[in-house]
Amino acid sequence: MSTDLFHRSGRLRKGYHREQVEDFLDRAKQVWDAGGPPGAVTSWHVRTVGFDLRRDGYDIGAVDEALDRIEDAFVSREERAGPNSWREAEEGVLARLQRGDGTRFPRGRALGLGYRVGEVDALTARIRDHLVLGRPLAVDEVRTSVFRAGRGSRGYREAPVDAFLDRVVDVMRRRGSG
Template structure:
């Protein structure tokens, strides 16, 4: 069965009056959507932890990396992804508040500074040199110019505070090329996940 992965991941969910609580629209019977059973199970666990910190923990990283099987007539992926984005932001804020309460604001700033430094190091590389190229000549890859353009904006965000949101990174779309014409998709996606992690923690 095809596995549908969300990049990104990718608002607020301090309350639970959105589609995560009420259910999601389904796609047509012949179309692919996210497995309702898997989505409902994950959302229930996330809501439980939001409402009661003694419940089994769910982290912003788990929300960002969760994936669901694709099934006929499943939940609309765009609706589920939007709810997951809001959940991720809510958990990131909660984790920031808990870290500050537990260890002080300096500890949070130190953690954010370390992550920002790691990300900045790659963003500051020259165009065409920020990520590796696929080893397979037939593998799909992201067009270098598209990825580099986003990286330039991200560097401006980190160094100069230029306006940019985590959602812009979550929803970034790159043209696809083949093999070493582009950057390896998995490395770019993993890096952008860390960028979203940082932005969600700061905003």
């Protein structure tokens, strides 16, 4: 009897690392059931989580669909509880910026298009320099940033990058910077 949460991708195809998926879902369920603690897992965490790819991993589409439903549930709860403090948003942005180049966001899938990793990393370095060191950066430079396409693993998935940049814009506006 199988205890897998999702169908597996098979031996010839890669899917999400099963243990990473299960660990994240366990943590999200614990936070959901407890009603907190605040910031431990939010809709943003669900939207931007990334997993390593492994042969015989969990089917990517099935996991992504489940994550979409979980994100929607967290969004609803967050809206009922009131807006997150901007300090929590800023802490999330700074945590993401601490990740190394090439590891800040989930990579693209197979032949799908995403944003070129180097271009996104260059902008995130400028954002870090602005938020941490006070170097000049206009909100509009972040808001209107455009990246060339990167195919497959040479690109970051677009949705997590876009969500992050939205949060950066919000943080910068609330700070009155840029």
